[in-house]
Amino acid sequence: MATINLSPPQITFSCRCLSSSSSSRNAPTLSFYSHFSPSHSSLSVSLKHRNNTIKHRCLITASALKNLSETELVPVPVVPEEVSGKLPSDSGVYAIFDKNDELQFIGISRNIAASLSAHLKSVPELCCSVKVGVVSDPDRAALTQAWKSWMEEHIKATGKVPPGNEPGNATWIRQPSKKKPDLRLTPGHHVQLTVPLEELIDKLVKENKVVAFIKGSRSAPLCGFSQRVIGILESEGVDYESIDVLDEEYNFGLRETLKKYSNWPTFPQIFVNGELVGGCDILTSMYEKGELAGLFKK
């Protein structure tokens, strides 16, 4: 089963009622993962749950949230791209059910639609329907409280922790190391090319929708501008090819040839539908204006 991890947490929670690892009865360590857009950082929090000491605090925001059992079960669209249209992009808590209507995971997110879209891409077989609880005034405390209240309700009703929230279960988090490998233009420097490099480049950008020529690899960019570009492409969730222009073994001569081909003197260079969109500046500007999603759909 594919597992995905979000990038390291930027916000850390301090956990109340956290004791040392003594095992008291019915004290599972619960965890949840959040999806923050656009940087996709994650929170992971462990709460020691003690049945006999949980106090229900009456927060105004929490009381606005419906109970898990009262919340409507909504089918998840089969196509991830439809999620943002059908489900809210707000902050809140969500509960995912599989095709047997079994609760698999309760999570919190700053962008529920984005989180669901990501889950749908990685574990589609587990995402059949969902309950969504939007939290108004979603500060950290309110989100955590909402999550806790749903979690407790479920545990009280079923006596179990959802499988995805079990400690050590990484089904619902994204691993950055699972990125696609970079493309190589040639089989190696020692191999004679039968076709000019320009033609290989031309073929590449025309056969692949989104192509990014970067310095370094997508998992380890070697330049700040390239890194920013990768960050944006990953955040948009678009399928793209990456080519390392510094790779002298498999992409020998690429830098000079590409500069001539695109009539563009710097890297990174991003092509969409065979056309140069620009470098980091242009991509960033389009991303901030929200123009990228439309561009990638064409």
Next chain:
Amino acid sequence: MGSRGASVLLSRASRIKTKLQSTLEASIIEVEDVSHQHAGHAAVKGTQGETHFNVKIVSPKFQGQSLVKRHRMVYDALAEELQSGLHALSIIAKTPEEAAPK
């Protein structure tokens, strides 16, 4: 319009400024050498700096041009610099209307 010898004595930043000002009729031009921010960069090692610049330029010539075209205009104006060690440019290219405060 100085002789080639004289222009080499000026810093790259001032050369960039002059070239952009004349070629693109810039009303506002700001050039900042940020090479030190990229000191760890593989391509910067062994150079004397003057490799990475931020450029902000406001010019009526950008009217009706896409971002890609605008950046190309800037690059074309600086072709000589790009061949002699200029490595990267962060470009902000606006028309006078776009740059005007709201």
